[in-house]
Amino acid sequence: MGSIITVENLSKKYTIGHQRYGGYQTFRDTLSHGVSSVYQRLRHPFSPNSEEVETEEFWALKDINFEVKQGDRLGIIGRNGAGKSTLLKILSRITHPTTGRVHIKGRVASLLEVGTGFHPELTGRENIFLNGAILGMTKSDIKKSFDEIVAFAEVEKFLDTPVKRYSSGMYVRLAFAVAAHLEPEILIVDEVLAVGDAAFQKKCMGQMQQISKEGRTVLFVSHNMGAITNLCSSALLLSNGELKKNGKTNEIISSYLNDEELKQKNYFSRESDKTIPIGLLEARLLANNNQNSCCLSRNEPINVQIKYEINKKILSVHLYSSIIAADGTVVFGTGDADIDKSRFGIRRPGVYTCLYTIPPTILNEGDYSISISLGIPYQVNYQENNHVLRFSITDYVSSGRSIHNRRAGAIWLDIKWRYNNNSPFL
Amino acid sequence: MTQFELIIEPNKTVKYFWKELWQYRDLFYFLAWRDILVRYKQTVIGIAWSVLRPLLTMIVFTIVFGKIARLPSGDTPYPVMVFAAMIPWQFFSNTFSEASNSLISNSQLISKVYFPRIIIPTTAMVVSLIDFAISFVILMGLMIWYGVMPDMKICLLPLLLLMAILTSLGVGYSIAALNVKYRDFRYVVPFMVQFGLYISPVGFSSSVVPEKWRLIYSLNPMSGVIDGFRWGLLGEDVGLYWPGFIISMGLSVLLFVFGVIFFNKTERSFADLI
Numbered sequence: 001m002g003s004i005i006t007v008e009n010l011s012k013k014y015t016i017g018h019q020r021y022g023g024y025q026t027f028r029d030t031l032s033h034g035v036s037s038v039y040q041r042l043r044h045p046f047s048p049n050s051e052e053v054e055t056e057e058f059w060a061l062k063d064i065n066f067e068v069k070q071g072d073r074l075g076i077i078g079r080n081g082a083g084k085s086t087l088l089k090i091l092s093r094i095t096h097p098t099t100g101r102v103h104i105k106g107r108v109a110s111l112l113e114v115g116t117g118f119h120p121e122l123t124g125r126e127n128i129f130l131n132g133a134i135l136g137m138t139k140s141d142i143k144k145s146f147d148e149i150v151a152f153a154e155v156e157k158f159l160d161t162p163v164k165r166y167s168s169g170m171y172v173r174l175a176f177a178v179a180a181h182l183e184p185e186i187l188i189v190d191e192v193l194a195v196g197d198a199a200f201q202k203k204c205m206g207q208m209q210q211i212s213k214e215g216r217t218v219l220f221v222s223h224n225m226g227a228i229t230n231l232c233s234s235a236l237l238l239s240n241g242e243l244k245k246n247g248k249t250n251e252i253i254s255s256y257l258n259d260e261e262l263k264q265k266n267y268f269s270r271e272s273d274k275t276i277p278i279g280l281l282e283a284r285l286l287a288n289n290n291q292n293s294c295c296l297s298r299n300e301p302i303n304v305q306i307k308y309e310i311n312k313k314i315l316s317v318h319l320y321s322s323i324i325a326a327d328g329t330v331v332f333g334t335g336d337a338d339i340d341k342s343r344f345g346i347r348r349p350g351v352y353t354c355l356y357t358i359p360p361t362i363l364n365e366g367d368y369s370i371s372i373s374l375g376i377p378y379q380v381n382y383q384e385n386n387h388v389l390r391f392s393i394t395d396y397v398s399s400g401r402s403i404h405n406r407r408a409g410a411i412w413l414d415i416k417w418r419y420n421n422n423s424p425f426l
Numbered sequence: 427m428t429q430f431e432l433i434i435e436p437n438k439t440v441k442y443f444w445k446e447l448w449q450y451r452d453l454f455y456f457l458a459w460r461d462i463l464v465r466y467k468q469t470v471i472g473i474a475w476s477v478l479r480p481l482l483t484m485i486v487f488t489i490v491f492g493k494i495a496r497l498p499s500g501d502t503p504y505p506v507m508v509f510a511a512m513i514p515w516q517f518f519s520n521t522f523s524e525a526s527n528s529l530i531s532n533s534q535l536i537s538k539v540y541f542p543r544i545i546i547p548t549t550a551m552v553v554s555l556i557d558f559a560i561s562f563v564i565l566m567g568l569m570i571w572y573g574v575m576p577d578m579k580i581c582l583l584p585l586l587l588l589m590a591i592l593t594s595l596g597v598g599y600s601i602a603a604l605n606v607k608y609r610d611f612r613y614v615v616p617f618m619v620q621f622g623l624y625i626s627p628v629g630f631s632s633s634v635v636p637e638k639w640r641l642i643y644s645l646n647p648m649s650g651v652i653d654g655f656r657w658g659l660l661g662e663d664v665g666l667y668w669p670g671f672i673i674s675m676g677l678s679v680l681l682f683v684f685g686v687i688f689f690n691k692t693e694r695s696f697a698d699l700i
Contacts, residue, residue: 185430
């Protein structure tokens with residue numbers, strides 16, 4: 001059978017502007033910027049164009065090539081920011097590629113989010129029709145599968161209730177039910193199964209397997225390796241916008257898990273950059289005994305040592321560091337001027353070392369990374385150092401749990417439970 | 427299995443624009459239906475509001491322009507003359523302001539699903555059409571009350587409505603597209619609507635404009651639409667200034683064509699910017 005999707009030399013470039021307050025442009029800024037750059041040009045006719053300094057190009061995808069055959073179930077894996085979502089957005093025509101070409105033979109339905117276009121004021125019944133139309137179904141398609149959708153979502157009783165009164169579980173069930181009854185030749189699904197309870201997730205996986213048994217092609221993005229193994233026959237590994245590997249699911253998953261970039265790192269250093277007012281030099285993870293270490297105990301404090309330089313006298317810069325869980329959730333962030341506000345004053349040039357301590361019994365077992373950025377809050381970020389340190393937390397001293405299951409969540413606190421007089425314990 | 431082929435390339439022009447619009451007609455229908463449902467569900471005084479607004483404006487204009495400034499209205503009673511202009515004007519200003527903000531308020535959809543984006547500002551027009559119909563019924567009542575009888579020219583009304591649609595969508599598409607890139611355009615819209623209300627012949631008859639300025643006055647396409655409405659509805663007393671009307675008509679078509687082309691040119695970048 002021939003390929004149903006052919007992707008050739010696909011690249012996507014984003015242009016990021018710097019020193020902007022909000023996420024978007026205003027006409028006023030563009031006007032005033034235009035005027036000031038004309039003025040600069042008149043004053044310094046031979047200096048490089050200021051325009052180029054201010055915007056930065058970012059390639060979200062670089063020269064991607066692959067083919068998908070009809071009936072394939074392709075998993076797409078990679079770290080956050082690897083380009084998975086951009087790839088799906090191009091395949092579903094939401095955004096355009098910068099170069100390259102995609103050839104698709106068949107109707108595509110994409111599910112990048114559960115419940116896109118749901119309106120809280122409308123009833124379940126009304127939202128089924130609306131959401132169906134948004135996902136590309138015709139009115140007669142929706143009418144035909146209406147009963148199945150309702151049964152799948154288990155919301156019969158609440159069909160005429162506005163969805164703003166639904167519980168979040170009902171909302172997700174209804175939204176997925178509509179999407180599960182799409183009948184395209186190609187179904188593109190982004191990390192949507194992460195929501196909903198375990199039973200419903202299982203039901204959704206079953207439905208997706210059913211879809212692919214009917215000869216439809218499925219493209220599936222997930223961070224959940226179990227789901228990828230269950231559903232997909234082959235997989236792609238993306239890393240920093242490049243296609244790293246393409247092949248059998250098991251091989252791809254094991255090479256993803258052994259990815260050098262994902263390995264633990266307890267020391268990071270970078271070259272001094274004199275062009276920026278403040279820059280990081282070193283970051284180091286210290287366990288309690290001051291040894292460099294990556295595998296840390298939950299019961300020990302964790303010290304993060306940061307060495308940085310200031311190249312010119314500067315007002316109100318500070319250091320900010322965040323702890324990020326393996327799924328990309330930021331567990332918390334902290335700044336060196338959070339408690340002592342006087343540190344927002346002027347800082348002298350020089351090389352400095354500072355240290356902060358993450359208290360014990362806060363982080364749950366799992367993998368974490370640390371990012372460090374340097375800049376002036378709400379104004380400018382001189383340097384961002386993402387995921388420069390990586391470490392794992394393990395529970396060396398098991399807290400008496402006989403079956404060693406990891407608790408859900410990024411933090412794990414020792415919470416005390418109290419009984420008053422009436423205790424059931426012997 | 428239907429053989430359906432699609433090629434995604436950079437800088438690909440929208441070759442199948444009209445064909446695609448036709449494929450997505452159900453989505454257009456449902457989005458318009460959503461907007462209408464939500465509008466009349468959310469506001470308790472939903473319909474009352476669309477009745478009250480033109481009525482109150484009409485009363486103010488009749489007092490200010492008719493009674494205080496004593497502007498002429500020919501043989502037609504001043505309230506009827508104002509209301510006949512109020513209907514197309516309200517339609518224009520509602521469609522235009524709704525369409526201009528529509529892309530931003532539906533940003534969730536735009537960044538998650540593909541469909542021809544032009545559907546979104548166009549559905550904004552459907553809600554305004556309902557308001558238009560309600561106001562039209564009130565106008566009929568007013569005309570009966572004042573004893574003004576329309577003649578056969580009333581059959582040309584759909585054509586005049588089309589002209590109002592083209593104008594409002596043409597301007598709406600352009601501003602909606604600009605609004606995605608430059609968010610401060612949303613502050614320009616209310617100003618444009620208010621300014622337009624005073625330069626268009628809503629509160630007064632365009633016969634008060636001196637003869638030598640009338641051609642230039644017609645460069646505002648809404649002045650042509652409003653004159654047309656008065657001429658079509660209010661019988662033979664109100665003459666139509668044909669050269670000006672033709673200019674307005676040409677301009678409204680031009681605005682629409684420009685709006686569609688501009689929208690399609692910028693559409694590709696919406697998802698990246700929004």
